[in-house]
Amino acid sequence: MKKKALSTLLVTALMAGALSACGSSDNSTGNTSNSEAEGGKQKVVAWAWDPSFNGKALKIAEEIFKQEHPDFELEVVDMAKTDLEQRLNTNLAAGVTEGLPDILLVNDPNIQKYVNSYPGTFAEFTNSSVDFSQFSQYKVDALTVDGKIYGVPFDIGVTGLFYRTDILSEAGFSAEDLENITWDEYIEIGKVVKEKTGKYMSTINPNDEAWTSILLQSAGSWYITTDNKGNFVNNPVMTETLRLYKAISDSGIAKPVTGWSEFVGSFNAGDVATVVSGVWQIASIMDAEDQKGLWAVAPTPRINIEGGVNASNEGGSNWFVFDGSANKELAMDFLGSTIGGSSEFYERFLTEAGGVGSYIPAFSSEAYQQTSEFFSNQAIYADFTEWSTKVPGISLGMYTQEAKDALKNELPNILNGADLEKSLANIQQLFEQQVQ
Amino acid sequence: MRGSLNKSSLIGWQFVLLPSALILLFSFFPMVQSFILSFESGKGNVSEYVGLGNYSRLLSDPMFRQALFNTILYLIVQVPIMLFMGLIIAHLLNSPKLKLRGFYRTAIFLPCVTSLVSYSVLFKSIFAVDGIFNKLLMNLHIINEPIAWLMDPVWARVVIILAITWRWTGYNMIFYLSAMQNIDPSVYEAASIDGASKFRQFFSITIPMVKPIILFTAIISTNGTLQLFDEVVNITNGGPGNATMTISQYIYNLSFVYTPNFGYAATVSYAIVIIVAILAFLQMKIGGEKK
Numbered sequence: 170m171k172k173k174a175l176s177t178l179l180v181t182a183l184m185a186g187a188l189s190a191c192g193s194s195d196n197s198t199g200n201t202s203n204s205e206a207e208g209g210k211q212k213v214v215a216w217a218w219d220p221s222f223n224g225k226a227l228k229i230a231e232e233i234f235k236q237e238h239p240d241f242e243l244e245v246v247d248m249a250k251t252d253l254e255q256r257l258n259t260n261l262a263a264g265v266t267e268g269l270p271d272i273l274l275v276n277d278p279n280i281q282k283y284v285n286s287y288p289g290t291f292a293e294f295t296n297s298s299v300d301f302s303q304f305s306q307y308k309v310d311a312l313t314v315d316g317k318i319y320g321v322p323f324d325i326g327v328t329g330l331f332y333r334t335d336i337l338s339e340a341g342f343s344a345e346d347l348e349n350i351t352w353d354e355y356i357e358i359g360k361v362v363k364e365k366t367g368k369y370m371s372t373i374n375p376n377d378e379a380w381t382s383i384l385l386q387s388a389g390s391w392y393i394t395t396d397n398k399g400n401f402v403n404n405p406v407m408t409e410t411l412r413l414y415k416a417i418s419d420s421g422i423a424k425p426v427t428g429w430s431e432f433v434g435s436f437n438a439g440d441v442a443t444v445v446s447g448v449w450q451i452a453s454i455m456d457a458e459d460q461k462g463l464w465a466v467a468p469t470p471r472i473n474i475e476g477g478v479n480a481s482n483e484g485g486s487n488w489f490v491f492d493g494s495a496n497k498e499l500a501m502d503f504l505g506s507t508i509g510g511s512s513e514f515y516e517r518f519l520t521e522a523g524g525v526g527s528y529i530p531a532f533s534s535e536a537y538q539q540t541s542e543f544f545s546n547q548a549i550y551a552d553f554t555e556w557s558t559k560v561p562g563i564s565l566g567m568y569t570q571e572a573k574d575a576l577k578n579e580l581p582n583i584l585n586g587a588d589l590e591k592s593l594a595n596i597q598q599l600f601e602q603q604v605q
Numbered sequence: 606m607r608g609s610l611n612k613s614s615l616i617g618w619q620f621v622l623l624p625s626a627l628i629l630l631f632s633f634f635p636m637v638q639s640f641i642l643s644f645e646s647g648k649g650n651v652s653e654y655v656g657l658g659n660y661s662r663l664l665s666d667p668m669f670r671q672a673l674f675n676t677i678l679y680l681i682v683q684v685p686i687m688l689f690m691g692l693i694i695a696h697l698l699n700s701p702k703l704k705l706r707g708f709y710r711t712a713i714f715l716p717c718v719t720s721l722v723s724y725s726v727l728f729k730s731i732f733a734v735d736g737i738f739n740k741l742l743m744n745l746h747i748i749n750e751p752i753a754w755l756m757d758p759v760w761a762r763v764v765i766i767l768a769i770t771w772r773w774t775g776y777n778m779i780f781y782l783s784a785m786q787n788i789d790p791s792v793y794e795a796a797s798i799d800g801a802s803k804f805r806q807f808f809s810i811t812i813p814m815v816k817p818i819i820l821f822t823a824i825i826s827t828n829g830t831l832q833l834f835d836e837v838v839n840i841t842n843g844g845p846g847n848a849t850m851t852i853s854q855y856i857y858n859l860s861f862v863y864t865p866n867f868g869y870a871a872t873v874s875y876a877i878v879i880i881v882a883i884l885a886f887l888q889m890k891i892g893g894e895k896k
Binding site for chain 2: 251254255258261262264282283285286287288375376424425426427428431567568570571574577578579580581599602603604605
């Protein structure tokens with residue numbers, strides 16, 4: 170009898186679990202279908218992945234839009250970035266549009282991938298109310314597929330060389346010594362810093378391609394060409410980037426880290442003298458309150474090659490609208506009049522969420538001129554936005570991730586001193602194998 | 606015995622009907638669908654029929670070969686170690702003389718209740734460059750400089766193998782323990798009277814008696830290792846290079862990280878199916894009852 174009771178209990182528990190699972194998925198899928206049924210209220214659903222950053226941006230935009238459209242309502246569904254991408258892919262591949270939002274956050278490398286993999290799914294903004302000439306050209310380039318623009322540019326990841334003024338002055342370097350340097354000079358400075366202070370110059374993570382991406386874009390190149398072919402052989406920028414990567418690794422000035430939290434931990438703990446990263450890294454750097462006033466930002470080091478500039482980009486995202494959405498017009502109008510053309514939005518986005526956009530008219534506003542006590546009273550945002558206008562525009566193509574993985578596969582050999590030309594040919598071959 | 610469809614068997618069929626229909630719908634139907642999908646290739650929703658194209662691509666795909674090599678390496682190194690350790694521990698815990706048996710059993714089984722992701726994150730932090738393991742070795746003066754375990758292809762694999770062994774040994778141990786408890790103690794008694802050593806008893810009595818269970822755990826572990834995903838993604842994310850990437854992670858990458866090619870991803874999944882089937886067949890042949 171005991172056994173029977175137990176099994177009944179188990180079955181009940183199982184059923185309850187299964188049913189509640191159904192219930193919860195029902196709740197989250199019914200969003201779009203009933204959005205206009207609520208008489209008068211116009212509701213738009215958006216997917217984003219960081220409630221304190223891009224989710225927050227939507228909330229700011231909603232407040233601005235509501236001033237003229239009091240009936241407007243926005244629901245932000247917050248998910249982890251990988252979950253969002255997985256859910257989107259599954260939904261679109263299955264051809265199920267129910268449960269999809271009206272607005273979607275898409276990061277730069279995914280733009281072409283989504284537009285090409287799911288044709289007709291995303292709304293075109295080419296002839297919309299958004300004036301794309303007001304945005305940084307490289308962001309618009311990234312959003313353009315076959316001459317059509319699919320979305321509204323959002324935040325940018327213009328990079329800078331964040332450095333600890335105290336460590337560098339202990340090693341005998343002033344702010345001018347870091348202004349517009351080359352990577353070779355950076356390595357030389359790093360050697361002196363390591364010798365005099367015992368601190369590492371930077372971190373290195375062979376499993377992360379952020380560093381190579383920054384270098385490539387700073388000279389207007391990328392892992393793949395505009396027509397989605399591998400860009401590893403006969404590409405002087407790629408050869409130079411990997412030579413520098415090996416030089417940094419060999420010089421011993423970089424602390425090896427294996428993941429993001431270790432990377433952030435290394436500068437929060439004061440183990441490294443510099444961080445080359447996107448403007449969004451400011452928030453993480455400022456987490457170490459004891460380092461207040463000890464940081465400053467210089468332009469990104471450049472590759473000493475024709476076309477190499479002291480500016481690059483790391484990350485950034487955009488807002489897409491689903492073409493099949495029942496609220497397509499409203500969603501496009503909402504994005505167009507806030508994120509796509511409101512200086513007020515970008516000022517508030519900067520002051521409230523620390524985010525930097527690519528909307529040029531906002532750059533001259535007061536918010537962008539503010540100085541930061543944490544960064545030695547430097548007007549950091551004005552500097553970053555100035556650099557952002559110099560970032561070379563590139564096409565990210567649709568196979569960035571494949572190309573990065575092909576490179577990652579060969580990177581250990583390169584760092585062990587294998588013939589670079591031969592390694593690059595291997596990478597090219599592996600990449601072509603991957604994208605057939 | 607008159608009428609094959611008597612009342613009780615009719616009731617029986619009614620019970621079987623619903624689960625069978627559900628299994629057909631949710632298990633077999635997708636299997637067939639994905640098999641059909643494995644003959645298509647393309648990007649996302651733009652795909653076309655390519656016949657055996659995906660299968661011939663598979664044979665010359667260096668990424669797949671790398672993933673297969675890694676997975677098989679985990680399999681042939683990790684599974685025997687784990688199963689043998691499971692056997693030894695089960696044998697020790699089965700000893701009636703052991704005190705605090707309940708405590709040890711719980712302690713060794715405990716890793717199995719931890720979530721795959723959380724124990725992976727734990728292992729990752731233990732073996733980080735400034736992780737506790739490096740600190741320990743440095744304090745013991747075994748090494749002078751911290752070793753980047755997860756950045757060396759060999760050590761990264763060792764860490765993965767260590768992690769899955771830690772997680773799954775206790776799980777297999779429980780199976781062996783329950784099998785050993787079913788062995789009649791008088792068999793051992795008779796053996797000791799005949800002068801068989803403890804060592805001899807273990808290899809000549811215990812192991813043959815639990816052989817069906819060993820076969821069962823071997824198949825389960827083989828299957829589990831071929832589907833290895835969480836640990837690798839969380840500890841090394843396939844790195845350094847692609848030195849620890851498993852087949853499952855490759856399938857995931859093909860569908861959700863790269864430009865989605867669901868057709869080719871389905872082809873790789875079917876490669877796992879075929880490998881599991883072959884291995885299970887071999888294990889049954891080698892370890893199974895000879896009739």
